[in-house]
Amino acid sequence: MNSMKKRGTKKSEKSEITESVIMKEKKKKKKRCRLMKYEELPVYLQDNEFIRDYYRCEWPLKDVALSLFSWHNETLNIWTHLIGFVIFVTLTVTSLTEKTAMETLLAGFSRPADEGRWPMMKKNGSADSFPVSYTSQISNPSFLGAYGDGYEVAIWPWFVFLGGAMICLVFSSVSHLFACHSHKFTLFFWRLDYSGISIMIICSFFAPLYYTFCCQPYWCLFYLSSITIVGILVIITLFTPALTSGKFRSFRAALFLAMGFSGVIPAAHAVSLYFHHPQVLVALVYEIAMGLLYAAGAVFYVTRFPERWKPGAFDLVGQSHQIFHVLVVAAALAHSIATLVIMDWRRGLPPCSADILG
Ligand SMILES: [Zn+2]
Numbered sequence: 001m002n003s004m005k006k007r008g009t010k011k012s013e014k015s016e017i018t019e020s021v022i023m024k025e026k027k028k029k030k031k032r033c034r035l036m037k038y039e040e041l042p043v044y045l046q047d048n049e050f051i052r053d054y055y056r057c058e059w060p061l062k063d064v065a066l067s068l069f070s071w072h073n074e075t076l077n078i079w080t081h082l083i084g085f086v087i088f089v090t091l092t093v094t095s096l097t098e099k100t101a102m103e104t105l106l107a108g109f110s111r112p113a114d115e116g117r118w119p120m121m122k123k124n125g126s127a128d129s130f131p132v133s134y135t136s137q138i139s140n141p142s143f144l145g146a147y148g149d150g151y152e153v154a155i156w157p158w159f160v161f162l163g164g165a166m167i168c169l170v171f172s173s174v175s176h177l178f179a180c181h182s183h184k185f186t187l188f189f190w191r192l193d194y195s196g197i198s199i200m201i202i203c204s205f206f207a208p209l210y211y212t213f214c215c216q217p218y219w220c221l222f223y224l225s226s227i228t229i230v231g232i233l234v235i236i237t238l239f240t241p242a243l244t245s246g247k248f249r250s251f252r253a254a255l256f257l258a259m260g261f262s263g264v265i266p267a268a269h270a271v272s273l274y275f276h277h278p279q280v281l282v283a284l285v286y287e288i289a290m291g292l293l294y295a296a297g298a299v300f301y302v303t304r305f306p307e308r309w310k311p312g313a314f315d316l317v318g319q320s321h322q323i324f325h326v327l328v329v330a331a332a333l334a335h336s337i338a339t340l341v342i343m344d345w346r347r348g349l350p351p352c353s354a355d356i357l358g
Helices: 002-032 061-069 075-097 099-110 135-139 156-181 183-213 217-238 246-261 264-274 278-303 320-347
Strands: none
Touching: 061 075, 061 156, 075 156, 075 320, 156 183, 156 320, 183 217, 183 246, 183 264, 183 278, 183 320, 217 246, 217 264, 246 278, 264 278, 278 320
16 A cells, blocks of 8 residues: 555656656747847857847757748848849749840840940841750850850850859858857858858859950950959858958958959950940949949948947847848849840850951
């Protein structure tokens, strides 16, 4: 009898312990998945002291993934580049499949209503030379052979840029979503983010350089290989552990800007060769717009305005990093337009042998 009583007490004690363990675990999880204030964060997550609240910190992976759909101080950072990514996926799919859509895009950006003002635009190939599907061209890219069979301008450099833009935007979104999971994740994802930006900058150069210099193969190779080498060096530099810290924000911004502005030399070269071609100047205006948008983005990134002005007021909406993200997407779109204009211009020129520059 006594032993039965003892067994019963033991059993209820056991279930009590289990219950309390479950409760503790639940509490722990709830604690782990709450949004934290800046002061509560471990040092490795303390990056911007002007964003005061709504931090996710070391949440389990599943909760981090689901936080894509909830409000915290990274929500808009994730979504600004996710929407940018969707825009570039749409642009890629359109380029691959829709002949008419692409032609409308080209015509809309590079040809004013009065065609007579644009003598260089007289087509030698007409719209018929535009391929119905570009997939055939990508599968058979002829580097430095802008005028291959069928007298068409290669389309692959345009896809190199679109690919670079998509990589940058998706890397950025994923990094902003997952970096808060652990110290290891923070280190890995911020490096991934920086390499994405470098990849986009390198890829941006391909199309304009290719279409401008495809009849001067040595210049074309020289510029493309120089920017690729510089880009790889920048990526290697960014992977140096010390440079991932917030202290080197200005250095990173300067590095990206320097990389971007190295395009000034080939652009000046192109303008000196083709200054009498209005479309080259139109493309240049869009490229200058791109440069200004990137520069404005860098100013927000470095100065942390407006949250510096009113700490805590822009934790969820309007912080500098969100503005920087929107400016990056706008700059990439300006570059897309410049590239479409320059592609259209090249299509309107005679083949290299008959080119005005020989
Ligand atoms: Zn970002």
